[in-house]
């Protein structure tokens with residue numbers, strides 16, 4: 274019987290080849306990188322802190338946060354994303370695994386960070402409950418998501434409802450500024466902390 278994640282792996286392995294070419298993925302433009310650095314430092318508790326970056330892709334945010342003094346563990350299901358992340362950030366631990374049930378220690382992370390991944394979970398509420406289990410008491414969820422012009426994604430209201438469904442207080446921060454994306458956008462992009 275085939276693994277239901279085989280299709281996901283194949284899709285994202287394929288995406289990995291060109292993933293960093295998007296301004297917000299590779300953060301190759303210093304101005305875009307600076308915008309994300311400022312945003313992350315605003316949304317996260319101060320370093321040092323342990324961060325689980327779930328669906329970490331090519332490790333761009335993991336590297337950025339490591340450079341800021343955070344202790345980051347990245348998780349991604351795509352072998353090719355993980356291979357690229359390890360090459361980009363050699364000092365960071367990256368685990369090849371399903372983010373829907375991350376094989377990380379419970380109650381051990383000050384932050385669970387996930388950018389553009391919750392929407393792709395087959396059951397976002399169940400995934401988020403598992404993510405919450407990873408947090409230390411007083412730990413924080415930091416979810417960067419969107420409801421994109423392609424029709425994919427989660428609205429800010431949907432993500433807030435998911436976080437509030439865990440009994441947490443959610444704060445929505447819209448991210449309409451072109452400075453994060455390297456171009457003007459007309460769809461909904463945001464961060465929710467809780």
Ligand SMILES: C[S@@+](CC[C@H](N)C(=O)[O-])C[C@H]1O[C@@H](n2cnc3c(N)ncnc32)[C@H](O)[C@@H]1O
Pocket residue numbers: 281285286297298327328329330331332333334348349350351354370371372373387388389390393
């Ligand atoms: C849109 S990319 C975002 C990557 C990274 N968070 C970023 O913002 O640069 C989505 C990522 O989620 C990963 N992903 C998708 N489904 C996953 C799953 N079930 N478990 C772990 N990672 C998954 C993909 O391999 C891909 O790297």
